[in-house]
Amino acid sequence: RAKEAGRGRWTLFDPKENARAVSRYAVSVRMPAALDRGEFFIDYQPMVDLASGAMTGVEALVRWRHPQLGVLGPEEFVGVAEETGLIMPLGRWVLEQACEQAADWVARFGDRAPRLSVNLAVRQARNAGLVGDVERTLRSTGLDPSMLQLEITESTVVGPEDEALKALHALVDMGVSLSVDDFGTGWSNLAYLRDLPVSNLKIAGSFVGDLHDPAKDTHLGWRIVSGLVSLAHTLGLSVTAEGVESRADAERLRLMGCDLAQGWHFGRPARPAEIARRIAEADLEAAPDPEFGYES
Ligand code: C2E
Ligand code: MG
Ligand code: MG
Ligand code: MG
Numbered sequence: 001r002a003k004e005a006g007r008g009r010w011t012l013f014d015p016k017e018n019a020r021a022v023s024r025y026a027v028s029v030r031m032p033a034a035l036d037r038g039e040f041f042i043d044y045q046p047m048v049d050l051a052s053g054a055m056t057g058v059e060a061l062v063r064w065r066h067p068q069l070g071v072l073g074p075e076e077f078v079g080v081a082e083e084t085g086l087i088m089p090l091g092r093w094v095l096e097q098a099c100e101q102a103a104d105w106v107a108r109f110g111d112r113a114p115r116l117s118v119n120l121a122v123r124q125a126r127n128a129g130l131v132g133d134v135e136r137t138l139r140s141t142g143l144d145p146s147m148l149q150l151e152i153t154e155s156t157v158v159g160p161e162d163e164a165l166k167a168l169h170a171l172v173d174m175g176v177s178l179s180v181d182d183f184g185t186g187w188s189n190l191a192y193l194r195d196l197p198v199s200n201l202k203i204a205g206s207f208v209g210d211l212h213d214p215a216k217d218t219h220l221g222w223r224i225v226s227g228l229v230s231l232a233h234t235l236g237l238s239v240t241a242e243g244v245e246s247r248a249d250a251e252r253l254r255l256m257g258c259d260l261a262q263g264w265h266f267g268r269p270a271r272p273a274e275i276a277r278r279i280a281e282a283d284l285e286a287a288p289d290p291e292f293g294y295e296s
Pocket of ligand 2: 059
């Protein structure tokens with residue numbers, strides 16, 4: 001492969017770029033049919049309440065089982081899907097599929113079922129049909145709106161006059177909640193937070209990840225994270241740290257008052273059966289110890 005062959009060599013064309021261009025082509029050609037052929041699937045990553053340790057939510061992360069290229073992550077195809085417009089049917093499919101899955105967990109586990117978080121592409125948020133799509137999906141799956149959170153990015157809303165803002169307000173009026181994903185990585189003017197009815201900020205995994213980069217100032221890194229936690233709380237918002245890979249980081253985040261965390265330390269994105277197993281396991285832990293019952 002060009003990727004391997006080119007490592008550490010100077011060439012006129014970046015072989016990595018070339019490999020990517022080829023796969024982008026392969027990706028864009030196959031993608032329209034892929035949806036009909038059922039090649040996409042969704043993994044769910046646990047989101048954990050740092051104070052209690054409970055898995056209170058899951059994030060839906062789309063994947064593509066490409067017949068030639070193997071399983072592709074969203075980084076490989078969501079960009080192309082945005083450019084080609086395929087993100088619209090794909091996004092609708094993810095929303096429906098994930099809401100159906102979440103409703104199934106509610107039916108099986110009641111209030112122990114995790115809340116569902118779904119990523120919204122900029123283009124989806126700007127589409128006039130969004131509110132209707134969400135409304136219809138909630139109705140057809142029977143999922144309570146309070147169980148759904150939509151993750152938008154800082155670039156979704158540009159200003160107070162923005163069309164997307166109306167749709168986002170309508171969704172919140174419906175009972176759906178909004179979260180700002182990858183918070184702190186954009187260049188945006190924070191004033192958008194005054195117009196946006198969000199309830200949660202997700203601190204980008206890159207902030208937490210950089211805390212272990214020997215080339216970066218760890219002390220300053222932690223102060224930025226701590227500042228973002230304070231900012232969220234000052235605004236009355238809950239805050240989630242992404243990319244938490246170690247117990248030490250989780251503990252430090254908990255001590256600084258961060259509400260929720262997500263990352264490999266708590267669980268990688270997983271198949272629905274694995275999530276169900278974790279919910280059931282937590283149920284067992286919470287059940288009274290039978291030994292106690294016999295003694296009394
Ligand atoms: P995101 O929404 O910020 O999702 C978090 C990403 O970080 C996921 O990558 C997840 O697998 C990864 N991650 C989680 N914990 C850790 C950790 O401890 N360490 C490290 N290094 N990484 C961790 P993934 O699944 O590749 O998704 C990448 C991005 O693709 C997502 O970033 C999201 O922006 C986008 N995406 C995923 N699914 C969808 C979707 O259905 N629709 C849209 N529009 N975008 C999606
Ligand atoms: Mg996200
Ligand atoms: Mg994120
Ligand atoms: Mg991201």
